[in-house]
Amino acid sequence: MINGTGQRIIERAHRLGFELAGIAPAVASPTLDAYLRWIEAGYHGEMGYMARPDRVARRKDLNVILPGAKSLVVVGMNYYTGGVDQAVGNESRGRISNYAWEQDYHDVMLPKLEELGQFIEQEVAAGEVRTRAYVDTGAILERGHGEQAGLGFIGKNTMLINPRMGSFFFLGVAITTAELVDHQGIDKKQMPDCGTCTRCTDQCPTGAIIAPYVIDARRCISYLTIELKGSIPRELRPSMGRWVYGCDICQMVCPWQRFAEGTPQQETFAAADIDRALPPLPALLRLSAGEFEAMFRGSAIYRIKRERLVRNACVAAGNSEDRALGEYLIALLSDESPIVRGHAVWALGRLGIGQEALRKALAGEIDQGVREEISLVLEG
Ligand code: B12
Ligand code: SF4
Numbered sequence: 453m454i455n456g457t458g459q460r461i462i463e464r465a466h467r468l469g470f471e472l473a474g475i476a477p478a479v480a481s482p483t484l485d486a487y488l489r490w491i492e493a494g495y496h497g498e499m500g501y502m503a504r505p506d507r508v509a510r511r512k513d514l515n516v517i518l519p520g521a522k523s524l525v526v527v528g529m530n531y532y533t534g535g536v537d538q539a540v541g542n543e544s545r546g547r548i549s550n551y552a553w554e555q556d557y558h559d560v561m562l563p564k565l566e567e568l569g570q571f572i573e574q575e576v577a578a579g580e581v582r583t584r585a586y587v588d589t590g591a592i593l594e595r596g597h598g599e600q601a602g603l604g605f606i607g608k609n610t611m612l613i614n615p616r617m618g619s620f621f622f623l624g625v626a627i628t629t630a631e632l633v634d635h636q637g638i639d640k641k642q643m644p645d646c647g648t649c650t651r652c653t654d655q656c657p658t659g660a661i662i663a664p665y666v667i668d669a670r671r672c673i674s675y676l677t678i679e680l681k682g683s684i685p686r687e688l689r690p691s692m693g694r695w696v697y698g699c700d701i702c703q704m705v706c707p708w709q710r711f712a713e714g715t716p717q718q719e720t721f722a723a724a725d726i727d728r729a730l731p732p733l734p735a736l737l738r739l740s741a742g743e744f745e746a747m748f749r750g751s752a753i754y755r756i757k758r759e760r761l762v763r764n765a766c767v768a769a770g771n772s773e774d775r776a777l778g779e780y781l782i783a784l785l786s787d788e789s790p791i792v793r794g795h796a797v798w799a800l801g802r803l804g805i806g807q808e809a810l811r812k813a814l815a816g817e818i819d820q821g822v823r824e825e826i827s828l829v830l831e832g
């Protein structure tokens with residue numbers, strides 16, 4: 453059972469704005485073996501940090517992160533903001549995942565979690581207890597520990613789902629040397645599961661959910677638009693739709709989402725206007741480095757920089773069926789980034805326009821990858 457101090461910490465977490473809070477013993481996540489198999493299969497793709505031996509060691513033994521670790525305080529923050537008017541999305545707009553519409557969640561959560569860490573240190577025994585706060589950054593299996601702490605259950609889409617809130621929430625963990633659970637351990641909360649539902653596995657557009665509870669990140673639109681640095685595999689581009697940053701499909705189709713509700717915290721994450729959620733593609737395609745800085749500083753999108761965002765916008769443009777975007781794509785044939793040039797070529801090919809411009813571009817193109825993209829389009 454969670455002891456009295458643990459209960460006070462949970463209450464404090466709620467007051468700090470975390471809708472979900474729970475405590476788990478600081479032992480390896482029950483999903484550790486699944487994670488090791490996942491790495492072994494190479495599903496992490498270019499996210500080399502996921503497989504680094506020192507990081508793997510931390511996932512196996514939390515004492516490597518914090519010697520003497522006894523308990524984990526796992527928190528969840530709702531970012532559901534009520535969705536957007538999908539009718540607007542029928543225009544030539546890209547799509548940004550709900551979690552990245554406004555303020556970077558790391559910046560919102562980490563200070564609060566650090567404050568919770570200070571509270572833990574003062575509440576238990578000043579000076580004797582050490583605590584470390586993580587949001588996303590540490591080598592911690594946040595979903596597995598979140599399940600242990602009673603925040604929800606892991607769905608076939610691999611999201612941690614809360615039966616009263618859905619899965620549009622972020623996770624954070626405070627590891628502490630404080631003993632917050634008595635010797636009988638944690639009371640396991642009764643949780644539902646996915647049952648026979650297969651909506652997410654059926655509707656993932658790129659087939660990234662290769663088996664229930666297993667995602668091949670290399671196929672996931674979230675990975676392709678955010679993590680992947682170079683060229684997006686050509687065979688996956690047509691299935692990516694108009695997502696330019698992240699993807700919400702396997703959450704949107706999940707029946708548990710009907711319980712998602714906005715809370716006061718959502719103000720931080722709600723889109724100030726429709727363009728933050730569904731940015732017009734012309735604006736993204738002609739985005740300069742300076743405009744990128746001004747628009748996205750303070751947002752999670754800032755991390756991927758202009759080149760990756762414009763690359764993604766080219767793929768979205770190719771999938772938009774809007775030939776009026778041709779002028780912007782043709783202008784990008786002389787972009788300084790070969791990645792952007794190559795994806796602009798693909799988009800023109802997919803829209804079936806710009807042959808003359810492509811022929812001209814081929815004459816002056818020196819990058820081998822871009823030349824190949826142009827030849828593929830021109831040769832039909
Ligand atoms: C790497 C990573 C990614 C990768 C890989 C995702 C993946 N599913 O593996 C990519 C870039 C694709 C990604 C995408 C997204 N991510 Co991400 N990601 C992470 C990160 C940094 C590590 C996750 C990890 O270790 N993956 C490896 C796999 C093997 O582990 P896992 O995801 O925990 O999956 C578990 C299940 O598969 C389970 N399992 C396996 N077999 C079985 C069988 C059964 C029966 C059961 C019950 C469980 C089970 O064991 C695994 C290990 O714990 C975490 C933060 C963190 N430190 O945990 C955020 C995190 C998981 N991501 C998050 C979010 C929000 C997203 C996106 C929604 C963003 C977006 N909108 O684009 C998408 C969702 C895609 C999806 N369906 O997972 C949140 C999830 C919150 C939640 N409620 O679950 C996290 C926790 C970040 C945070 N701090 O809030 N992500
Ligand atoms: S985030 Fe999108 S691409 Fe990734 S698994 Fe979910 S539905 Fe598939």
Ligand code: SF4
Nearest residue numbers: 607608646649652706
């Ligand atoms: S869509 Fe269905 S199978 Fe997928 S996570 Fe939700 S309940 Fe589970």
